[in-house]
Amino acid sequence: MKQRVLWPAAVVAMLALAGCGSATGNEPPSGAASGKLVVWDWKSSDKTATAYVEKAKADFAKKHPGVTVEFVAQPFDQYYTLLGAAIQAGKGPDVMLFNGGGQIRDRVDALVPLDQYLSPDKERLAGWDAFTKDGKVFAAPVTLQGHPIYFNKDLYKKAGLDPQKPATTWSAFTADCAAITKATKATCFSLGNKEGAGIQFFLSALGSGIFSPQEYDDWIAGKRDWNSPHVKQLFQLWKDVETGGLNSKGGNSTTMFTDAFGIFQSGKATNIIGLMSDIGHWKDFNEFLGPENVGVMKSPVIAEGAVPSLPFDGGIGYAVAKWTKDPALAADLVRSLTSTEALTAFYTDAGAVVSDTTVKAAEPAVTSLVADLKTGKPALHVALSSKTIELMGRLSQQILDGSVTVDAALKQLGESDRS
Amino acid sequence: MPLGDFTPLLARPARAGRADGPATVSRRRPRTGGLSSERLSPFVLIAPAVAVIVLFRLWPLLLGVNFSFTGDGARNGSAVGLDNYAELFADPLFLGALRNVGWLVLLLPIAVAIPGMLATFIYLRVPGHRFYRSVYFFPAVLSPVIVGSIFNLLLSFDGPVNSLLELAGLGPIDWLGDSDVAMFTVVGVHIWATFGMSLVVFLSGFATLDPALLDAARSDGASLPQVIRHVIIPGLSRTIQFVFVTTMIGMLTSMFGLIYVMTSGGPGGSTYLPEYYIWIQQGQMNRPAYASAASTVLFLVMLVVGLAQVSFLRRTGRED
Numbered sequence: 001m002k003q004r005v006l007w008p009a010a011v012v013a014m015l016a017l018a019g020c021g022s023a024t025g026n027e028p029p030s031g032a033a034s035g036k037l038v039v040w041d042w043k044s045s046d047k048t049a050t051a052y053v054e055k056a057k058a059d060f061a062k063k064h065p066g067v068t069v070e071f072v073a074q075p076f077d078q079y080y081t082l083l084g085a086a087i088q089a090g091k092g093p094d095v096m097l098f099n100g101g102g103q104i105r106d107r108v109d110a111l112v113p114l115d116q117y118l119s120p121d122k123e124r125l126a127g128w129d130a131f132t133k134d135g136k137v138f139a140a141p142v143t144l145q146g147h148p149i150y151f152n153k154d155l156y157k158k159a160g161l162d163p164q165k166p167a168t169t170w171s172a173f174t175a176d177c178a179a180i181t182k183a184t185k186a187t188c189f190s191l192g193n194k195e196g197a198g199i200q201f202f203l204s205a206l207g208s209g210i211f212s213p214q215e216y217d218d219w220i221a222g223k224r225d226w227n228s229p230h231v232k233q234l235f236q237l238w239k240d241v242e243t244g245g246l247n248s249k250g251g252n253s254t255t256m257f258t259d260a261f262g263i264f265q266s267g268k269a270t271n272i273i274g275l276m277s278d279i280g281h282w283k284d285f286n287e288f289l290g291p292e293n294v295g296v297m298k299s300p301v302i303a304e305g306a307v308p309s310l311p312f313d314g315g316i317g318y319a320v321a322k323w324t325k326d327p328a329l330a331a332d333l334v335r336s337l338t339s340t341e342a343l344t345a346f347y348t349d350a351g352a353v354v355s356d357t358t359v360k361a362a363e364p365a366v367t368s369l370v371a372d373l374k375t376g377k378p379a380l381h382v383a384l385s386s387k388t389i390e391l392m393g394r395l396s397q398q399i400l401d402g403s404v405t406v407d408a409a410l411k412q413l414g415e416s417d418r419s
Numbered sequence: 420m421p422l423g424d425f426t427p428l429l430a431r432p433a434r435a436g437r438a439d440g441p442a443t444v445s446r447r448r449p450r451t452g453g454l455s456s457e458r459l460s461p462f463v464l465i466a467p468a469v470a471v472i473v474l475f476r477l478w479p480l481l482l483g484v485n486f487s488f489t490g491d492g493a494r495n496g497s498a499v500g501l502d503n504y505a506e507l508f509a510d511p512l513f514l515g516a517l518r519n520v521g522w523l524v525l526l527l528p529i530a531v532a533i534p535g536m537l538a539t540f541i542y543l544r545v546p547g548h549r550f551y552r553s554v555y556f557f558p559a560v561l562s563p564v565i566v567g568s569i570f571n572l573l574l575s576f577d578g579p580v581n582s583l584l585e586l587a588g589l590g591p592i593d594w595l596g597d598s599d600v601a602m603f604t605v606v607g608v609h610i611w612a613t614f615g616m617s618l619v620v621f622l623s624g625f626a627t628l629d630p631a632l633l634d635a636a637r638s639d640g641a642s643l644p645q646v647i648r649h650v651i652i653p654g655l656s657r658t659i660q661f662v663f664v665t666t667m668i669g670m671l672t673s674m675f676g677l678i679y680v681m682t683s684g685g686p687g688g689s690t691y692l693p694e695y696y697i698w699i700q701q702g703q704m705n706r707p708a709y710a711s712a713a714s715t716v717l718f719l720v721m722l723v724v725g726l727a728q729v730s731f732l733r734r735t736g737r738e739d
Contacts, residue, residue: 078702080702080703080705081698081701081702081703084701084702084705084707087705088707106492106704106705107705109492109493109495194595194596194682194683194685194686195683195685196683196685249576249577249591250575250576250577250591250593250596251596252593252595252596252597252685252686253574253575253576253593253594253595253596253601253682253686254575254576254596259575386703386704386705387704390699390703390704393685394512394685394686394687394688395687397596397598397685397686397687398598398686398687400686401593401596401597401598401599401686401687403598403599403687404687
């Protein structure tokens with residue numbers, strides 16, 4: 001009788017164990033041993049990236065014919081959530097795409113330092129800083145991301161201003177804006193701060209117009225004084241631009257991606273702090289305004305002693321996961337993904353300003369952007385941790401709607417930055 | 420009692436199916452060892468269900484709670500005691516999210532009253548009630564993402580709602596960009612999107628209401644408010660309770676989509692709910708252990724709210 005009871009119990013236990021096994025998964029670990037590399041990104045499914053991925057795959061296949069490469073495109077808004085789960089589990093893709101700055105620096109524990117593998121590319125590619133932590137490089141830059149101020153030349157002409165000579169001082173800049181608003185009703189800036197991205201763009205685009213070169217370099221190096229008069233001036237300017245009516249209305253409820261760009265593209269705003277790659281960049285604006293009407297400028301001088309420069313960093317780059325079987329093989333794939341041929345395709349199809357300095361630019365707006373790269377500096381907001389950036393986004397919204405003062409916001413930001 | 424009747428029924432075919440030997444054996448055996456077999460078999464039979472619940476529900480829950488006492492980043496994996504919880508309750512953003520949960524509880528009566536009132540009017544056959552009955556249900560079949568996108572357009576600063584307000588001589592309101600207004604906007608849209616389901620529940624409740632009571636009240640000369648107060652509400656008390664509970668659950672668990680699409684938690688974190696906070700901490704801040712601590716707190720909050728509702732239901736159920 002005991003046996004009869006035990007028998008179904010054993011079946012149940014086996015079933016439970018079988019269920020357990022299939023849930024936790026015994027699939028073979030991805031890696032070089034199985035002759036396959038898995039890449040995670042959010043780009044490869046875009047039509048504009050097809051040629052880029054093909055070129056990179058072909059380049060890698062030449063070097064390692066036996067290894068297959070699988071690209072898994074994740075939705076961008078879920079990307080870091082999924083990646084976090086993979087990191088927590090200690091297994092996942094061999095190679096993965098990262099945004100430069102906080103997003104990769106927060107996760108270097110899960111990555112392989114790539115200095116020894118990528119040294120031949122050090123000269124050819126730009127934008128390494130955004131993927132470097134404590135002197136070690138963790139990813140190879142694919143695109144450059146920066147925050148130029150784009151302006152609508154057509155509106156300048158309508159107001160009787162010379163679009164070839166944008167203002168170089170803040171007072172002249174606001175005077176131009178006032179003239180354009182009077183003539184065309186277009187506001188000075190198009191602002192989208194629903195995601196809290198507006199303040200990041202503002203900080204980086206206009207920071208070089210306020211900070212002295214020394215202050216700027218100190219900020220990037222991590223010596224940030226949130227109580228300094230120039231930091232305060234920058235955040236006060238954020239508020240004053242809003243209260244002065246220079247921004248498009250309802251900035252806190254307007255998305256940067258892509259409503260704010262839409263306002264600029266439809267000629268309702270004269271200037272926008274945009275991007276260099278991916279989206280909200282010269283190529284997007286060219287389509288709506290025509291290449292001849294898209295101008296690019298650096299920050300006007302807002303405080304004496306400032307030397308305006310183009311803020312740019314490595315935009316996105318490929319890194320190698322710690323758990324991959326053969327880091328050298330994965331690093332080779334990263335090198336293929338940043339080969340000149342692949343990056344040329346990416347520039348041509350997606351309009352991204354790529355990290356490879358040998359890729360030739362043709363469009364007028366890009367030509368002036370590329371010219372500014374030589375004197376450009378890393379963007380101010382990229383130096384901040386993602387925690388501080390998130391806090392800055394929220395505080396910037398509160399500054400705009402008046403529920404927090406500039407001083408109180410800077411106090412909180414200083415505390416967050418130091419912790 | 421039902422279990423006693425139930426088990427032998429199930430146990431017998433199982434035995435018969437296996438018994439190839441003489442029938443006498445299986446008949447004799449229950450006399451000697453049958454008691455323990457019959458006692459054990461119910462446990463064996465519920466074992467798969469229990470195993471599934473323990474393995475896939477309770478065990479992960481305990482792992483999650485255990486995980487919330489460990490650190491993130493540099494302290495990954497090491498025990499940090501209550502540090503995560505201390506940080507959580509010092510974070511104004513999380514406290515704001517809990518305060519917003521409080522707002523949801525306070526706004527609950529409105530979320531129940533609206534479908535209740537509309538169902539009453541439909542039940543009382545206002546002109547066009549058939550039309551309204553289907554129209555009110557429409558939003559309930561839309562996904563929150565679509566509802567959010569529709570209202571993003573309607574409520575944008577230069578959108579149609581503000582244009583109408585301006586025509587009426589009222590200043591534009593930044594519905595989703597003002598931290599004092601945004602939470603109410605999102606809750607309002609959530610109520611709009613979900614009240615259709617409650618309305619249907621109310622209508623089915625009305626089906627059980629005795630029309631003779633209404634006729635009697637009317638012939639006694641009761642006004643509409645009096646009819647509602649003294650006939651309809653008492654007659655529908657069970658339905659009202661049910662709608663209260665389901666609406667509360669809906670508000671606490673399914674606002675994420677709307678918040679994600681409409682405000683992204685902003686402006687200034689004023690529309691954060693615990694769910695959204697957990698998602699941000701895990702996904703954007705890469706702090707899974709800290710997010711586990713927030714999840715544990717949310718679980719406790721839900722437990723308290725749930726238990727309070729269950730006891731409330733028991734109490735009112737007894738009155739009936």
